[in-house]
Amino acid sequence: EQTFNHIRKFGRDSETLNVIYVVSDDWKLVDDLRIKEIILAYPTRKIEDLTDNRFVALNVLDDQETAIRAFSDYDRVALPVVDDEGILLGIVTVDDIMDVVEEESTEDFHKFGSFQSAITNPLKERVIDLYKNRIVWLVALVFVNIFSGAAIASFGDTISAYVSLVFFLPLLIGSGGNAGSQSATLMIRSLATGDVELSDWYKLIGKELLVSLLLGVTMAVGVALIASIRSPEIIWVASLTMVLIVVTGSLIGMLLPFIFTTLKLDPATASAPLITSITDICGVVIYFSVASWLLF
Amino acid sequence: EQTFNHIRKFGRDSETLNVIYVVSDDWKLVDDLRIKEIILAYPTRKIEDLTDNRFVALNVLDDQETAIRAFSDYDRVALPVVDDEGILLGIVTVDDIMDVVEEESTEDFHKFGSFQSAITNPLKERVIDLYKNRIVWLVALVFVNIFSGAAIASFGDTISAYVSLVFFLPLLIGSGGNAGSQSATLMIRSLATGDVELSDWYKLIGKELLVSLLLGVTMAVGVALIASIRSPEIIWVASLTMVLIVVTGSLIGMLLPFIFTTLKLDPATASAPLITSITDICGVVIYFSVASWLLF
Secondary structure: OOHHHHHHHHHHHHOEEEEEEOOOOOOOEEEEEHHHHHHHHOOOOHHHHHHOOOOOOOEOOOOOHHHHHHHHHHHHOEEEEEEOOOEEEEEEEEEHHHHHHHHHHHHHHHHHHOOOOOOOOOOOOHHHHHHHHHHHHHHHOOOOOOOOHHHHHHHHHHHHHHHHHHHHHHHHHHHHHHHHHHHHHHHHHHHHHHHOHHHHHHHHHHHHHHHHHHHHHHHHHHHHHHHHHHHHHHHHHHHHHHHHHHHHHHHHHHHHHHHHOOOOOOOHHHHHHHHHHHHHHHHHHHHHHHHHHHHH | OOHHHHHHHHHOOOOOOOEEEEOOOOOOEEEEEEHHHHHHHHOOOOHHHEEEEOOOEEEEEOOOHHHHHHHHOOOOOOEEEOOOOOEEEEEHHHHHHHHHHHHHHHHHHHHOOOOOOOOOOOOOOOHHHHHHHHHHHHHHHHHHHHHHHHHHHOOHHHHHHHHHHHHHHHHHHHHHHHHHHHHHHHHHHHHHOOOOHHHHHHHHHHHHHHHHHHHHHHHHHHHHHHHHHHHHHHHHHHHHHHHHHHHHHHHHHHHHHHHHHHOOOHHHHHOHHHHHHHHHHHHHHHHOOOOHHHOO
């Protein structure tokens, strides 16, 4: 009863009364009691009988992602924040965290689509700001793509000897980029939700190698069918290239997010367009090298 | 006081006591009272004095996205669910919703990276399931890319006359795909968070046209600089193509998510690889058409 009177006296301005935090005389956090436990207890019991000294708290130095994970692990609607000495500084409520979850997802999503920073609402954004946000990556990727062009140009003789090679260029190179985007998507999201840690990369590389080999072989069969109708002379070139390109693309897509994380960059910076551009260069070199080797 | 006794008697098994739902005799929801209001009220007041008949509730037929939006709009930790007659069926708590928010983001993210369905944790997933989840889109995109190959092959004469055109092929075509991925990212995420509605597309198309024109012109200047060093004879072809490709790519990237939504498909199905493959075809046709027109 005394507790309720205290709550009535001091609780009027607090954001939430769902959980009552019990502190010692020097403001150290001792326990978190759900209001449910207090209400359901007999009116004559004292608070100290209800405390069990077990509680979940965030440290004031924890980052947003740690906070998100604590909320989803413990299914709480509010968590207390303490400093290194365990002194209660305040609380964070789940509605703040829900906004943060959406924010972080949007940020990752936009980085992966090669924006410089997240845009909240395109309807409200000014044209010039949308332009600035998009142009940097677009120009940077032009310079990456110069290498693909240079690689294609350097194989000019091979191309003029077998013009049918050009038919399979977008299909083979595109497949490497698509497989790479898939791997990158998987890794970026898993690193963001915390399902995968930085130290897991060597476990994943073996798995990815196996999956991409299966994907590559399946697609090589497909490309062999197309080649058998259109240009049987390059069946082997196209099929072998497909396997090599899909495996290479997948490994680049998988490793780049890890490398960015190690360099203290957001893994989502390994955007789909970046992966596509890098695997394009590798794809061109692989394709025409295999062609030079098997056809001449 | 009577209220507290009632809560003590019946509240023991309920998931949350933060909000008490007041119902009429026929179980119609009348009001939601925060436990805070009840605790802070004088012990002698009756519940009916506290009710104001204003409450927020979800309909049992609402979809997940509506529920997410209601939680973030009203900053609640729990919401009651009613049927069409207003009869209280139960409650949904914010920790359920937080899981749903993460799930939906992961789903969108994975669809955008051209997975068939979301993968929760790649470490736990079997190789064969990862394979099945990825192969369908990869094979489908091979068939889309056949058209790019066919388009390139059909311009064989133009290419042999001006081999330097090949140097700029990946750079120009890639830029269309990158600009398209950006627009699609922006639209998919905005449609998911509810910032943009289906009916907003005509407002956005004008804005996107303007933004992409600015992007295209900037990149055309860049490509003109590269061409002036490498092959001055195609400066105008490369520059004009860049503007046209960036604008076309952006519009495709913007409209495809809207079209998918209209067709009752998830807008995220307009994945980065799909946008890239479609803009590739348009890019090839635009590039060699401009070349044929300006050079011959």
